Amino acid sequence: MNFLQNFAIGQYVPRDSFVHRLDPRSKLLFLLFFTLLVFWANNWFSYGLLLCFLFMVTAASRIPGVYLLRGLKPVWFMLVITVILHLLITKGGAVYVQWGWFSIEQAGVQQAIYMAFRLGALVTMGALLTLTTTPMDLTDGLERLLAPLKRFNVPVHELALMLSIAMRFIPTLLEETDKIIKAQKARGVDFETGPLIQRAKHMIPIVIPLFVGAFRRAEELALAMEARGYRGGEGRTRLRQLHLSWRDTLLAGIAILLGVLMGWWRE
């Protein structure tokens, strides 16, 4: 069991880089903008531009590329399915392979590549966001961005708190899962072999202690927060303020430039 080591999304990698030092608000907004761009792109030029940009961001973040790819493991499967479906279903243009009713045509190949790129680019960008931003910063940024919604009685602070607690406990629960798996392995549970039903049954000795532990933790956390006088978001001040810097201005410039180039090159 080494999913602990393969779990990249939601895991912060501390480095000192340009991307790490960006304000989380600008990173979040930029991710949104980038998503729009990815769906706006419609020819080789525009996709190529985005791909180059993605490489540049990865380099600027100083996150090892191999590690980023490994983190994308969970979506490989979806990517492959998308490619196969588009190869088979989308028709048009020159015919490359013809075999009875089955054919692979130019439009299919093109669409498959575009779609694979879209999915890959979005997931990579999302992973880069969580790899370079601490969960704390991320939720702080989200809370500030969504603050205007408070007027419409949306519990923004509570949502942000829930999100940050959830993210904070992902590594803890993973570690706990790992520990429980090891403890049950030490009692002779064999997770790797045997029929499917048998293996599903073996989840019980993991899931129950995990739930019990999660409830215990939740109760302890609630108690600890109350003991320190937590009463919700009203009038709460922050220890760490978010500040925009020249980096964020630069990012805004890059975004505008990217948008203009895209508008120019797309068809």
Place this chain on the structure above:
Amino acid sequence: MQITFENVSYRYAVGTPFEKAALHGLSFTIPSGAYVGIIGQTGSGKSTMIQHLNGLIKPTEGSVQVGTWRISADTKVPAQMRKEVGLVFQYPEHQLFEETVAKDVSFGPLNFGATPEEALELGRTALDLVGLPFEEFKDRSPFQLSGGQMRRVAIAGVLAMQPKALVLDEPTAGLDPAGRREILDNIYQIHQERQLTTLLVTHSMEEAARYADLLLVMADGKVAMMGEPADVFAQSERLRELSLDVPASVDFLTKLNEQLPPDKQLPASLYREEEVLKALLQRLTQRREASL
């Protein structure tokens, strides 16, 4: 069963930014039937080391010999090894999951192919061993027990597999002093009755001194010291360098000896609380008799 580590190194998360070496070339031998205290600061590699003993993790380099099994980086771990080496993790009560104590305790034996009747019988013996009467506890939910009782049930769950070696990672963490003493006395009794090879990971020098025949001191993923308790405690300077302490009894004896003239000093090889107490009482009675 004899346990030998040969130049064992272990690295966590190889090939990620989180890669970290935990053990550096460990080599030592633990004779069959020994009670070994494993001491070291948090992060010294104790917990990583003991997980090698039943193949939960395999050495990145070097090999581990447990009884007749030899485990190195690419060996497949035999299922039987998990049965023969019982591993009790820290806070073992967090692994309880069954509806009743009896079911939870017989979970291990069932996994190793015992029939339900045999497993229940093994569970009964194990519960009695840890001092929980089977008839009283068998139908209770493990989640309604006290902390100390839950821990005993979890330990019984490992003992029920009838291991030949028992490895305990801080079995007394978070218990009150009486509970600590009781559980450790219990484990020592089981160690003797079943002639187990026992490894006790602990932070407490007192606990190590009371039971162990052999001490293994770890620091920074290496063996810092190994030997009989008296020899290890004699090197108090080295222990302090490792941010560890000598047991209070040894400390007391050293300070007392400093106050006494050389010919009246108590033997410095004493380290168990009871031994020191006995020697002291003897000396005091002698003095009183002499003055009479």
